[in-house]
Amino acid sequence: MKILKVAFENINSLKGFHEIDFSQEPFLTNSLFAITGPTGSGKSSILDVISLALFNHVPRLGKITRNEIQTKGAILTRNQKNSMARVTYQSNKGIYSSLWSIEVNRNDNLNDYEMEIHDHQSGKLIDLKKSLVPSKNEELIGLNYDQFIKAVLLAQGEFAQFLKAKKDERGELLEKITGTGIYRKLGIKAFEKNREANREIQEQQNEIQILQRDMLEDEVLNKYQSDLREKVGQCDSHRKEIEKLKKSIQLKKDIQVQAKEIENQKTVENLATEELKKFDLEHGAALKQHEKVQDKADELREWKQLKNRHTEVQERQNKLKSLAQSNEKNAEALLEQASKLTGNSITVENFTAGLNTFRDKVLKLLEARKEKLSSYAAKKDQLQSELRDTGFRFDDQQVDSSVTDLELELSKSQERAEEYRKNLKLENSNKLPEFQHEIKLKIKSAREASRNFSVIEQRKQELGRIQKEVKEEKEKIEGLPHTIKEMATTAESLKQQLENLKLRRENERLKAGLEEHRKNLKEGEACPLCGSVHHPYAKEVEFKPGELNEKILELENSSQKANRELHQLEAQYANLEKRILELDKKSEQFQVQQQQSLRQFSENYPEFKNVSAQSEIDSVLEKLELKHEKLIDFEKSLKQKQALENSVPLAREIRKIIHEGKELKKQLDSIYTGQNIQDEVQQVSNRWNRLQQEALNLKEQAIETDKRLAENEEKLVKIETELNDFLNETEFYEIQKAWKVLMPETEASKLRNERQQIIRRIDNSKASIKLLQEQLLKLKELDSDTELENLQENLDTKNTNLSGLDNECKELERILKNQEDRIKRMNELSLEIQEKEKQTKRWRLLNELIGDSKGKQFNDFAQDLTLGQLLKLANIRLQDLNDRYLIDKPEPEEDDGLVTIDEHMGGQRRSVKTLSGGETFILSLSMALALSDLASKNVEINSLFIDEGFGTLDPETLDQTLDTLEKLQAESSKTIGVISHVDSLKERISTQIKLSRNGQGYSSLEISC
Secondary structure, eight states, rough: OEEEEEEEEEEEEEEEEEEEETTSSTTTOOOOOEOOOTTTTTTHHHHHHHHHHSSSSTTEEEEOOHHHHHHHSSBTTTTOOOEEEEEEEETEEEEEEEEEEEOOOSSSSOOOOOEEEEEETEEEEOOOGGGGGHHHHHHHHSSSSSHHHHHHHOOOOOOOHHHHHHHHHHHHHHHHHHTOOOOOOOHHHHHHHHHHHHHHHHHHHHHHHHHHHOOOOOHHHHHHHHHHHHHHHHHHHHHHHHHHHHHHHHHHHHHHHHHHHHHHHHHHHHHHHHHHHHHHHHHHHHHHHHHHHHHHHHHHHHHHHHHHHHHHHHHHHHHHHHHHHHHHHHHHHHHHHHHHHHHOOSSSSSHHHHHHHHHHHHHHHHHHHHHHHHHHHHHHHHHHHHTTOOOOOGGGGGGHHHHHHHHHHHHHHHHHHHHHHHHOSSSGGGGGHHHHHHHHHHHHHHHHHHHHHHHHHHHHHHHHHHHHHHHHHHHHTTTTHHHHHHHHHHHHHHHHHHHHHHHHHHHHHHHHHHHHHHHHHHSOOTTTTTOOOOTTTOOOOOOOOOHHHHHHHHHHHHHHHHHHHHHHHHHHHHHHHHHHHHHHHHHHHHHHHHHHHOOOOOHHGGGGOOSSHHHHHHHHHHHHHHHHHHHHHHHHHHHHHHHHHHHHHHHHHHHHHHHHHHHHHHHHHOOOOOOHHHHHHHHHHHHHHHHHHHHHHHHHHHHHHHHHHHHHHHHHHHHHHHHHHHTTTOOSSHHHHHHHOOHHHHHHHHHHHHHHHHHHHHHHHHHHHHHHHHHHHHHHHHOOOSSSHHHHHHHHHHHHHHHHHHHHHHHHHHHHHHHHHHHHHHHHHHHHHHHHHHHHHHHHHHHHHHHOOTTTHHHHHHHHHHHHHHHEEEEEEHHOOTTEEEEEEETTTTTTSSSSEEGGGSSEEEGGGGOOOOHHHHHHHHHHHHHHHHHHHTTTEEEEEEOHHHHHHHHHHHHHHHHHHHHHHHHHOOOEEEOOOHHHHHHHHOEEEEEOOOOOOOEEEEEEE
């Protein structure tokens, strides 16, 4: 992945539009560049642009939202209406541009941000929601946001924190930096899985114990089974007796029901007879009248329908006449409306043609005005593009004065360009690029010469320091042999004196021992030496060793002190000899290197071979840079002149288009002021067509109505003639009277059916009474003499006894069923436990290996492996930065912090907490580069940005660090950017993105080489 171009507008203090193209000079020649500027000028904001455009994240703020910008005043430059960040990058999948933008709407409210990706290969936008753009960039680049800011954008402070952290803190930081928190989750998951599996097994074992406690003993179980069989037999006997009693009781009830049913049927017969009399009284006469005219029922109904239809057709005829009159009035009103719209007289004959002619005239004017607007927009965009970098604002509201001002500005620009050309003594402006290239080469050569001469001067100073140190060390060593000899003599003398005193003390102790024996002799007791029992010389003897011991102790201290001083002098002498040899060797190497450097300097920079001081080179370099700045100003002047020359014709065309557009607008307003001529004409035409069609339809309906009315009158005359002939033979002399007595056929049929059903019920009741009486005689023959009350009492007693026995049986069955269920459940649980123990064996083993409640065991193991790989990569980078140190993991007996191995001090191990600021930065930088290697192991990273940290380095270490970065850039073709305000770093890196602040708090950006 390589960043090709960064463009942004109104980001933090960087007001206006800025663009940095890493695919063009000077970045093609010098891929190592510095981003410089005072504190707060926006150096880190350039890195914010990259992460913002790709992931909508900024390392210092996190995810960016509209609320974040409003509340914290971040991203959007103060008093500006819009902000934009765009990054063009190349990955394995092609070249893409990712854009982030936000703007203030006309209500001064901030809209939500927008994001999009442009595919340069297809030349089209990738169709994505803005929320999916960061994940799409992650897919195309091959790095997520956390990996990107550790592989491409390196922040020194985080790794210094990592370098000095304790073991637990280091593990958390490494887990955060490398994104390997999955190992902790795996450890916790293994622990939880094992605990969950064992919990289910334990719960099932507890359930088995509970079931075992509730199990019945064998004796109790046998007794329950015997009692159940006995009571089941008693229940069967009771059920047989109960069934017999139920049949006897039911027989007596059936006899009662049968007698009652006979009475009911007699009642039904009487009611039906009365109902028949009532029916004949209410409906009999009407039904007879209906039957007299029933033969002509169809003709009578047809006559009634024709009479109703005649009335309806007459009403329809009147309604059509009214609608025709309304249609005629609406047509006259529409003709008047069309005449008012077009401004001409519109008649029925020229209605459509007049409207269409007027519409075409208006549309032609509208189309001409639209073409002018389109031409105006295109020309204005082209003009704004040309004027973007000139600072000139073209006001199309005051177009005449703007064109005049633009022509005046062009004249001034031409004069400025000519003045630059004369001052630079250029005959032809076309030779400016060649002249610039020549000056750039001279500047680059002078800078390199300045850096190399600075190294020669520093080496010369270092050589002088070494020679001075050699002289001082030799002066120190001159008197040491004599001093050592004297100290050796003194130590030997003290040693001899000490030995003499110790011998004297031993003799005194022997003498004191004999005196002690004499002191212990008693008269009459044998002496242990001679055997005598008489001891005439035995007396008290006093021995005082204190003074002698004090002298011996004093001499021992003096001797030890003399030996220590002697050893120190000998060690000092050896170290001085070694140091002098090292300095002599180093001095010789420096002299050889100095001669080689001077020779190479003279060969590579012949124009500076006679200089005696670096200031002479810097003076030449300053003059070249001043000339280069003038060339840049001249180039800007030429670009501005060209832009203005291109803009003047465009402005004149815009002025012409505006005047012509105003004239078209005046013509259009004189004939039409509506919103949409097409819709208005179409609406009027549609209404006219509807009215014409409506008039035609009404005419056709009127003709049809007249025809139907004539036909209906003819049918009505014919059917009345037929009915009058029939009615003359009956008592009905008018058709209307005959129609009134005629019932609806359904009603007449219903009345006839109703009378027939009443007669049928009377017949059915008589038949049922006869059959029931015969059945009653048969039931009485089967009946017993026992009373119903006695039978019911016996049945209740038997039911009560049976209910008690049933309850006892159910209870026994419940107890025995529970026993069977417990046995079955225990067998099922045992099988489930066996199966689960097989299944959970892997979880138990996995928990033993990596599991714990916090996931620390497996996470520590994984982070230790990751740390080992990271330190291996860091030490490879560290060898290029400083060959003195290596970074290592702590030994068991050491502090849990990381350890540095000092190769210049015989492999001495010490904590990184004892390092100086410069040493800490060097080791932190190596860790940062190593993590970049680790994070980008599957993705080729060809862009690298390092933010600050160089201020803690001494000049030599800074040179080594920059040498390493240059070597890294050369080996990998990376584009490497360094953010710093260190002056020597600015001098060393020729290609710079310079940021400077103005009095209003804004910053400007300039690229120099």
